[in-house]
Amino acid sequence: MTEMAGIIPVADSVYWIGAGDRETDKFEGLWELPHGMAYNAYIIKDEKTALIDTVKSSYMDDFLLRLNRVLEDRPLDYVITNHMEPDHSGAMELLRRLYPGVKFVGNAKTIEMMKNFYGIEDGTVEVREGESLDLGSHKLVFATAPMVHWPESMASYDPTNKILFSNDIFGGFGSIEGGIFDDEANLEWAIYEMMRYYVNIVGRFSKQALKALEKVRKLDIATICPSHGPIWRSNPGHVIDLYEKWSRQETDEGVVVVYGSMYGNTKTASDAIARSICASGVNPVTVYDISRSNMSFITTAIWRYRGLILSSCTYNMELYPPMAALLRLLENKNMTGRKIGLCGTYSWASAALKEMSGFVDRSKGGWTLLEPKIEIKSRPGPGNIEQCELLGKNMAEAVRG
Ligand SMILES: Cc1cc2nc3c(=O)[nH]c(=O)nc-3n(C[C@H](O)[C@H](O)[C@H](O)COP(=O)(O)O)c2cc1C
Numbered sequence: 001m002t003e004m005a006g007i008i009p010v011a012d013s014v015y016w017i018g019a020g021d022r023e024t025d026k027f028e029g030l031w032e033l034p035h036g037m038a039y040n041a042y043i044i045k046d047e048k049t050a051l052i053d054t055v056k057s058s059y060m061d062d063f064l065l066r067l068n069r070v071l072e073d074r075p076l077d078y079v080i081t082n083h084m085e086p087d088h089s090g091a092m093e094l095l096r097r098l099y100p101g102v103k104f105v106g107n108a109k110t111i112e113m114m115k116n117f118y119g120i121e122d123g124t125v126e127v128r129e130g131e132s133l134d135l136g137s138h139k140l141v142f143a144t145a146p147m148v149h150w151p152e153s154m155a156s157y158d159p160t161n162k163i164l165f166s167n168d169i170f171g172g173f174g175s176i177e178g179g180i181f182d183d184e185a186n187l188e189w190a191i192y193e194m195m196r197y198y199v200n201i202v203g204r205f206s207k208q209a210l211k212a213l214e215k216v217r218k219l220d221i222a223t224i225c226p227s228h229g230p231i232w233r234s235n236p237g238h239v240i241d242l243y244e245k246w247s248r249q250e251t252d253e254g255v256v257v258v259y260g261s262m263y264g265n266t267k268t269a270s271d272a273i274a275r276s277i278c279a280s281g282v283n284p285v286t287v288y289d290i291s292r293s294n295m296s297f298i299t300t301a302i303w304r305y306r307g308l309i310l311s312s313c314t315y316n317m318e319l320y321p322p323m324a325a326l327l328r329l330l331e332n333k334n335m336t337g338r339k340i341g342l343c344g345t346y347s348w349a350s351a352a353l354k355e356m357s358g359f360v361d362r363s364k365g366g367w368t369l370l371e372p373k374i375e376i377k378s379r380p381g382p383g384n385i386e387q388c389e390l391l392g393k394n395m396a397e398a399v400r401g
């Protein structure tokens, strides 16, 4: 297997032909991309040729050139569409024009979306759970993964090479950094970015992810080829274990303190709470100023650790807007098995503490509220600081072990 520029052999007759994106600031317009984003696409060149997923439309040029080069003078027989989100389906319409005989393979929900997104109605091949597509010496077996994270989400398995083309499952943020395999990557960073992707894109659908993992566990997997992030070939079992841990919402000892503060009074209280947690022997304690960190980093830390302190000022009769946005994101994720402490500040008519308490109540036990609930008028006085220290101690006790 020789390597042409940008066409990287993954296994016998299987090539990576994806794209690296260092221009998009925020994935889905929301999640910051300090190291960019990769859209992985793969091609199997057998008696039949099959492309597995495409790329975001703004990254089509390179991808199409590579596809053309890797096919040489062969036709493109199939496009396997594991997921219709436009970061993977972006080239479909043009592929139909460039390769007129191509067949688009997907499940019934995929085929409905092909029509709605790109007007593709003919040349489609519907596959069901467990069905396979024969390419010659390879075949692809399809496993649906409904709502991980779209209704049509699917994975394709190649038993010949023991490769799972998992699409968004096991995907991570981050562009191509020279290598595309896990053993060529900065692993600590790659796993963090996989978790940040999991929490923000898949987290809400953790129950469905567990069902998909049950199917994954039944396969003999040597290599996981996701649609984002590195190819996992060194120890795919470790990646599957991590994914399961996140899906089960298993937490580590540690506390995240998130505060929203305009003039520092709420910050002072939050610092006192954080100090008290640390002094009570819990490590790590991570403090975020909600106005200064992209939400995706904060949610990732919150997913990981057992304890959370939310501390916010009141703003125009409501909770400070970025804190309200965080609560909406967290509520959307149906988190469970967590401990929470609250601190609200105000000067004339309090709203922050009430709104944060409402969030805890609506979680129906997903978040266990620790005492004391702290409310501070304008500036924390000695009595308030004592309460902060007590909350810190109680939190430390609650998350330990
Ligand atoms: C623009 C603005 C709007 C505010 N709206 C309210 C409000 O509706 N009700 C209230 O009790 N306090 C309100 N406050 C006061 C703050 O919530 C209060 O002073 C708090 O201690 C500020 O905390 P900080 O120093 O951490 O920013 C407002 C303050 C500002 C600057």
Ligand SMILES: [Fe+2]
Pocket (backbone or CB within 6 Å): 083, 085, 149, 168
């Ligand atoms: Fe997606």
Ligand SMILES: [Fe+2]
Pocket (backbone or CB within 6 Å): 085, 087, 088, 168, 171, 227, 228
């Ligand atoms: Fe994706």
